[in-house]
Amino acid sequence: MKTFCGILWEGVRKELQMSFSAFFRLLLGALKSFLNAETLQCQVFTSDEENGQLESRFISLVSNDDHKFTCNKKILSSKSDVFKTLFAGSENDQCVRFQEIEKNLIKIDDVDGETLREILRYVYFDVVDQNIMDPNPNLPFKCLLAAEKYMLDQKFKDSCQDFLVLSVDDENAFDYFRLAENLNAEQLKLSVGDYISQYLTHKRDVLP
Numbered sequence: 001m002k003t004f005c006g007i008l009w010e011g012v013r014k015e016l017q018m019s020f021s022a023f024f025r026l027l028l029g030a031l032k033s034f035l036n037a038e039t040l041q042c043q044v045f046t047s048d049e050e051n052g053q054l055e056s057r058f059i060s061l062v063s064n065d066d067h068k069f070t071c072n073k074k075i076l077s078s079k080s081d082v083f084k085t086l087f088a089g090s091e092n093d094q095c096v097r098f099q100e101i102e103k104n105l106i107k108i109d110d111v112d113g114e115t116l117r118e119i120l121r122y123v124y125f126d127v128v129d130q131n132i133m134d135p136n137p138n139l140p141f142k143c144l145l146a147a148e149k150y151m152l153d154q155k156f157k158d159s160c161q162d163f164l165v166l167s168v169d170d171e172n173a174f175d176y177f178r179l180a181e182n183l184n185a186e187q188l189k190l191s192v193g194d195y196i197s198q199y200l201t202h203k204r205d206v207l208p
Contacts, residue, residue: 059087060105061120067113069120079123081151110149115142119152128159133167140164141179148183161188168195 060070077084108116118139122128132139140163147157161180165188168176173196180189 058104061116062105062107063111063113063116064107064109065112067116069116071120071123075123079153079156083150111146112142114139115146118143119146119150119156122152122156122159126155128156128163132163137167140167144179144183144185144188157185158187161185161191164188165191168192170199173199 057073058070059073059076060068062068073083073087077087111119114136118129118132132143140160144157144160144164146152147160164176168191173192176188177192177196179185180192
């Protein structure tokens with residue numbers, strides 16, 4: 001006859017096994033959903049029909065220095081109105097900047113690979129690299145220009161402006177102010193305007 005402790009342990013063990021199995025199934029399902037929806041890894045096809053369906057969901061973007069990135073059209077469309085218009089098949093004049101080299105392969109002539117990589121990092125993961133200015137301090141500037149051209153969401157533009165504010169100095173302040181005016185980047189414009197005001201006040205105070 002089993003002891004009370006033995007019976008109790010057997011029940012606990014079965015419960016733990018069931019809980020672990022349920023958790024593992026949940027984890028596996030979530031992982032499959034993530035891989036199907038958001039990664040750019042190669043897929044294994046079981047039929048030509050599945051191959052065609054996958055091709056219709058993905059597009060390859062080629063930068064002006066020939067870096068190639070394969071992306072999910074739906075994810076791109078969720079962050080950029082220009083890509084959303086393009087993939088909807090509109091003849092909007094915004095789409096003339098794209099050169100379709102072959103099926104599902106588009107050349108983007110006004111963005112380099114470094115900039116496109118940072119844009120796609122944000123598009124996929126909703127974050128901007130905190131080391132975006134290392135080793136290229138001009139990268140936030142290029143990202144902000146591209147964000148305006150391709151109508152990325154305001155959160156990305158604000159992040160680019162934040163990094164530019166950190167890099168403003170006596171040599172680039174006036175250039176940044178003109179950039180902010182041209183791009184309607186109010187956050188950058190206000191911050192750089194304050195910097196210029198303080199700079200001019202200091203110059204006035206030190207003049208004989």
